[in-house]
Amino acid sequence: MTVFKNCSIVLPERVIPGYVVVEDGLIAEIGFGESPYDGVDFHGDYLVPGYIDVHVHGAVGHSFHVGDEVGSSKVAEYHLSHGTTTLLMGVEGALDELAKHLPYKGMPKNVVGIFMEGPFISPERPGAIDPNFIKPADPKGFEEFLTEFGEQIKYVAIAPEIPMAKELITTAKRFGIRVSAGHTMSTIEQLFESITWGVGSVCHTFNAMSPLHHREPGVVGGALLYDDLFTEIICDGIHIHPEVVKLLFKVKPHDKVVAITDSVALNGMPDGTYGRRMVRGKLITLTNGITIAGSSLTMDQAVKNMVSWGIELHKAIRSATANPAKLLGLTDRGVIAQGLRADLLRLDKNLDIKEIYVEGVNEVSHQ
Numbered sequence: 001m002t003v004f005k006n007c008s009i010v011l012p013e014r015v016i017p018g019y020v021v022v023e024d025g026l027i028a029e030i031g032f033g034e035s036p037y038d039g040v041d042f043h044g045d046y047l048v049p050g051y052i053d054v055h056v057h058g059a060v061g062h063s064f065h066v067g068d069e070v071g072s073s074k075v076a077e078y079h080l081s082h083g084t085t086t087l088l089m090g091v092e093g094a095l096d097e098l099a100k101h102l103p104y105k106g107m108p109k110n111v112v113g114i115f116m117e118g119p120f121i122s123p124e125r126p127g128a129i130d131p132n133f134i135k136p137a138d139p140k141g142f143e144e145f146l147t148e149f150g151e152q153i154k155y156v157a158i159a160p161e162i163p164m165a166k167e168l169i170t171t172a173k174r175f176g177i178r179v180s181a182g183h184t185m186s187t188i189e190q191l192f193e194s195i196t197w198g199v200g201s202v203c204h205t206f207n208a209m210s211p212l213h214h215r216e217p218g219v220v221g222g223a224l225l226y227d228d229l230f231t232e233i234i235c236d237g238i239h240i241h242p243e244v245v246k247l248l249f250k251v252k253p254h255d256k257v258v259a260i261t262d263s264v265a266l267n268g269m270p271d272g273t274y275g276r277r278m279v280r281g282k283l284i285t286l287t288n289g290i291t292i293a294g295s296s297l298t299m300d301q302a303v304k305n306m307v308s309w310g311i312e313l314h315k316a317i318r319s320a321t322a323n324p325a326k327l328l329g330l331t332d333r334g335v336i337a338q339g340l341r342a343d344l345l346r347l348d349k350n351l352d353i354k355e356i357y358v359e360g361v362n363e364v365s366h367q
């Protein structure tokens with residue numbers, strides 16, 4: 001058994017002083033105040049659940065491609081070193097391309113499945129997605145694809161306004177897959193209707209979607225209005241103005257904001273030009289230097305950003321842990337509670353990561 005004592009334990013609703021006992025990879029006990037056992041002394045450092053990223057594509061020069069074991073492992077390891085103990089591999093592309101490498105063997109241990117961003121999205125809102133990866137709706141092909149590979153697919157973004165979106169969304173739901181509305185020009189009415197088909201979340205809220213207009217509230221209006229929708233949000237301070245992130249936290253129920261990185265391959269790469277894109281510090285753009293071409297965010301930085309903008313610590317942490325777990329239906333993690341996985345992070349007062357535990361095992365120490 002391992003004991004962490006003198007911790008500031010971050011729970012979904014508050015931060016408490018206390019201790020946590022880990023046994024066999026699970027949280028065996030959580031207690032308030034002084035620990036009755038000896039153990040690792042946190043000296044007041046924060047103990048938080050491992051971060052969960054439902055929307056991440058790459059890092060350190062690699063993208064998640066279901067065929068590339070080495071590259072995908074490097075991406076997963078990079079994000080693990082920034083506290084992400086659970087993630088989905090975010091992929092784009094046509095079904096037949098993805099099918100070539102499925103079912104995917106050798107998933108890194110912090111990967112629990114695949115997030116498909118498309119291919120059934122609006123060509124009018126491609127964002128940074130290659131327009132060649134956007135395909136017309138094909139419910140029959142989608143059903144066949146999921147019959148074969150549905151077990152590894154956990155989450156898919158679909159534009160609710162495209163023809164036959166209902167068939168696509170209900171098919172995904174039949175396979176137990178979560179569906180987000182993304183890369184979409186839907187009206188608020190179309191979005192509302194799609195909730196009845198099974199849409200449960202909004203893909204990178206505010207980005208690549210119909211905006212809020214007072215006579216046409218769009219997907220943004222619906223994302224803010226409908227309490228039952230989870231709302232993904234990129235908290236890098238570049239994709240979304242910090243005040244808009246604060247607006248989202250103010251309007252949404254506290255269990256519905258989901259921090260994502262939407263990190264791409266150039267995250268973690270030195271400044272320079274790479275094909276059509278360039279990196280300057282945290283900014284990734286096309287070579288025109290203006291058009292944003294992906295995020296260089298990591299989840300530890302997302303949490304630090306939110307807190308620096310005035311969002312309460314437990315709410316920021318919750319958006320990176322309990323809420324994405326709930327979105328995906330992962331009931332074994334995301335909260336520090338008895339019986340759940342001991343995926344845990346030790347953070348110092350600046351919210352920098354000092355230690356990372358996966359199922360109770362110390363994976364990374366940044367002392």
Ligand SMILES: [Zn+2]
Nearest residue numbers: 055090117262
């Ligand atoms: Zn994405």
